[in-house]
Amino acid sequence: xxxxxxxxxxxxxxxxxxxxxxxxxxxxxxxxxxxxxxxxxxxxxxxxxxxxxxxxxxxxxxxxxxxxxxxxxxxxxxxxxxxxxxxxxxxxxxxxxxxxxxxxxxxxxxxxxxxxxxxxxxxxxxxxxxxxxxxxxxxxxxxxxxxxxxxxxxxxxxxxxxxxxxxxxxxxxxxxxxxxxxxxxxxxxxxxxxxxxxxxxxxxxxxxxxxxxxxxxxxxxxxxxxxxxxxxxxxxxxxxxxxxxxxxxxxxxxxxxxxxxxxxxxxxxxxxxxxxxxxxxxxxxxxxxxxxxxxxxxxxxxxxxxxxxxxxxxxxxxxxxxxxxxxxxxxxxxxxxxxxxxxxxxxxxxxxxxxxxxxxxxxxxxxxxxxxx
Numbered sequence: 001x002x003x004x005x006x007x008x009x010x011x012x013x014x015x016x017x018x019x020x021x022x023x024x025x026x027x028x029x030x031x032x033x034x035x036x037x038x039x040x041x042x043x044x045x046x047x048x049x050x051x052x053x054x055x056x057x058x059x060x061x062x063x064x065x066x067x068x069x070x071x072x073x074x075x076x077x078x079x080x081x082x083x084x085x086x087x088x089x090x091x092x093x094x095x096x097x098x099x100x101x102x103x104x105x106x107x108x109x110x111x112x113x114x115x116x117x118x119x120x121x122x123x124x125x126x127x128x129x130x131x132x133x134x135x136x137x138x139x140x141x142x143x144x145x146x147x148x149x150x151x152x153x154x155x156x157x158x159x160x161x162x163x164x165x166x167x168x169x170x171x172x173x174x175x176x177x178x179x180x181x182x183x184x185x186x187x188x189x190x191x192x193x194x195x196x197x198x199x200x201x202x203x204x205x206x207x208x209x210x211x212x213x214x215x216x217x218x219x220x221x222x223x224x225x226x227x228x229x230x231x232x233x234x235x236x237x238x239x240x241x242x243x244x245x246x247x248x249x250x251x252x253x254x255x256x257x258x259x260x261x262x263x264x265x266x267x268x269x270x271x272x273x274x275x276x277x278x279x280x281x282x283x284x285x286x287x288x289x290x291x292x293x294x295x296x297x298x299x300x301x302x303x304x305x306x307x308x309x310x311x312x313x314x315x316x317x318x319x320x321x322x323x324x325x326x327x328x329x330x331x332x333x334x335x336x337x338x339x340x341x342x343x344x345x346x347x348x349x350x351x352x353x354x355x356x357x358x359x360x361x362x363x364x365x366x367x368x369x370x371x372x373x
Contacts, residue, residue: 018131019043019058023051023065023077024093029118033064036120037127048072052080055088062131064114067094082109089134091126093118161204164197221349226262228299228370229254232290235271239279248282252290257299258372266346267370270354273339274303274366281307281364294372298352301368310358318356319344 019041022033030044043058045051048071051063063081067074074092081088090109095116111130114123171194174180180187236250278288286306293300310318321341347354351371358364 017041018061020127021045021051021054021058021060021063023048023063023069023074025066025069029066029093032118032120033123036118036123037064040127048074048077048080051077052084055081056084060088061134062089062091062127064091064093064127066116067092078110087137089130091130161201164201164204167197168194168201221263221266223261223263225259226264226267228257228260228262228292228301231262231264231268232271232292232301235268235275236290238272239275247285248279248288249286250288250290255292257292257294260299260370260372262350262370263346267350270343270346270368271301273343274354274368276339278303278305278307278364278366281305283307286363295369297372298369299372301370302365303368304363304365306363309360309362309364310356311360315356315358319354 017040020037021043022030022037023045024030024033025046027046030046034042034044043054043060045054046069048069051065054060055063063077065074065077074094078090078092081090086109089111091112091114092110093114093116111133112126114126171190174190180190232252233254236252240250275288275290282288282305288306289302289304291300291302291304293302319340321338344354347368347370353369354366355369356364356366
């Protein structure tokens, strides 16, 4: 499995759609900066408090702040922003040459300084360099995170594959050593175990291929006209092939729905992950119900099961990458803990949402909301 490598930007360019928050108590300075930085989206604020409100409510790529303002200095703003977001990029404008002021700003992790009176060429160059450094830092952090995820995933894959392979290998070794005979009552039991482990191993490989494709092509959404009833039916048939030996009863009656614009592989993947979990945790004779209806400007898909349920403390974590509910603390939960993580991601890419309620021993209900348009 190879991690997707983000594109490293040209060192002489910065994102033209970046948003810059200009903070200065003088409107003429704010307007001058806005004109000089017209290639960016510029938001203006006149005080430290106003700037913090804007930063918390908007996506801001860089703050350009005067150091001397009534009601709170640029250093005060720098401290507050860095406390709220340690990765924030802040450039300070100052007319002071006092080295203590500069050292104080450096101590609080200012990214750059611009002297007043403003030199517009210096202003544009400093902002561009600061944004470029910000982009590089983010991409390097993404690379490090990708490497960490890859290492964790490979370790998980190794563990998950080793368990069924070990079981099958031990059975074959015992068979080769003549430990079993065809009339041994345990012989058929071990054959059934080996067959089950082989089937599980096959499903793991199928999941690996699916997740590999997801990781490589996870960003874009390619929508097409889709009949959601047909997509749910096809997903149920896929689950039935995997769980044909079980006695789980499935209840789904298609209802009249408008055609939707969906990325069919991604929403199909999301539906499959929810239905697969419903089968997996419903035991041998559980029940699964799928109901679809229009509610306002959304289509709701409600999937309920009568399975083992999930403890309240576990529910907030189940959409995390690699997380698996293991109530018995055995460490032997099957699967990779990626299905619901990507299911939520794909649904969000469509502007939808996924939520879950559950009670131990009484089952789980998952609700998927998809916008009609």
